[in-house]
Amino acid sequence: MLFIFFLVPFLSLAQGRQITLVIDPGHGGNDPGHLSEDRNHLPEKDLNLKIAKYLGNYIERYMQNVKVIYTRTTDTYPSLDERVAVANKNNADYFLSIHCNGNDRQGARGTESHVHAMSLEKSVQLARNIEEQFSKRAGRKSRGVKDERDLQHSLQVLKYTNMPSVLVECGFVTNRREAEFLNSTYGQEIIASAIFRAFRGTLESNYPDIAFRRTTSSANSSASTSSAFGIQIASSKAPIATDDSYFKKAKLTIERKELNTKSPYKYIYIAGRFASKAEANEALSQIRKRGFKDAFVVAL
Numbered sequence: 166m167l168f169i170f171f172l173v174p175f176l177s178l179a180q181g182r183q184i185t186l187v188i189d190p191g192h193g194g195n196d197p198g199h200l201s202e203d204r205n206h207l208p209e210k211d212l213n214l215k216i217a218k219y220l221g222n223y224i225e226r227y228m229q230n231v232k233v234i235y236t237r238t239t240d241t242y243p244s245l246d247e248r249v250a251v252a253n254k255n256n257a258d259y260f261l262s263i264h265c266n267g268n269d270r271q272g273a274r275g276t277e278s279h280v281h282a283m284s285l286e287k288s289v290q291l292a293r294n295i296e297e298q299f300s301k302r303a304g305r306k307s308r309g310v311k312d313e314r315d316l317q318h319s320l321q322v323l324k325y326t327n328m329p330s331v332l333v334e335c336g337f338v339t340n341r342r343e344a345e346f347l348n349s350t351y352g353q354e355i356i357a358s359a360i361f362r363a364f365r366g367t368l369e370s371n372y373p374d375i376a377f378r379r380t381t382s383s384a385n386s387s388a389s390t391s392s393a394f395g396i397q398i399a400s401s402k403a404p405i406a407t408d409d410s411y412f413k414k415a416k417l418t419i420e421r422k423e424l425n426t427k428s429p430y431k432y433i434y435i436a437g438r439f440a441s442k443a444e445a446n447e448a449l450s451q452i453r454k455r456g457f458k459d460a461f462v463v464a465l
């Protein structure tokens with residue numbers, strides 16, 4: 166069982182790593198963004214905020230090891246400098262600005278994903294994945310990935326953020342059919358879901374050693390309302406019996422879980438089950454003394 170012993174330190178490090186995403190709902194406050202001709206339709210700023218929140222909720226519900234930070238969660242206007250500062254100060258790993266498009270030509274339609282420059286590989290990778298999902302999952306017309314040369318000016322939030330950054334245009338509010346789609350809950354949800362899938366896929370290919378998908382049990386209870394905690398003591402590529410002699414020194418009941426992850430280390434081993442994080446932390450110090458030095462507390 167030597168191989169588990171060596172895996173634990175490596176994996177707990179990898180699993181302790183968290184990816185930070187800053188979601189920036191464009192415009193807000195006195196800046197409504199693009200407007201639809203139909204007075205019953207919401208201004209761009211409100212659509213951006215709704216899509217941004219659906220996206221953040223999907224990530225929090227279905228993913229782990231990802232921290233979401235918003236530049237705004239209400240109808241306010243942070244300046245472009247402030248939006249950039251939120252991303253840079255938090256050392257975000259990704260920055261995603263959510264917008265809807267507008268054009269004098271009412272026929273203009275489709276989605277676009279903007280990057281600062283085509284030479285920025287990680288930004289382009291995420292932008293391409295988003296456009297692919299917009300087309301495949303949300304059934305939109307994709308106008309593709311564009312950079313500052315296409316726009317003939319640079320976008321401040323893309324130019325000055327230090328991490329891979331993409332600005333998505335989810336459709337034209339000046340196009341009657343797209344405005345109706347973007348104003349429907351279905352439209353907002355499927356657009357957010359397309360961005361969510363693209364983001365998750367991008368992370369899974371760039372960080373194969375981090376498990377991003379929540380297990381079924383933790384998906385049922387959101388992180389903040391979790392009523393059970395355990396101590397992860399090991400992980401492995403192939404399933405190992407929970408009564409294996411390696412686990413005996415933990416002196417707690419061992420539960421094996423199979424993660425829905427692309428990481429080869431699909432199986433994790435949880436010792437004990439505790440009603441509060443405080444109790445789990447107390448048991449954690451015992452477990453560490455018993456030889457599981459890199460064990461850590463997880464919400465179940």
Ligand SMILES: [Zn+2]
Binds near residue numbers: 191192199266
């Ligand atoms: Zn905009």
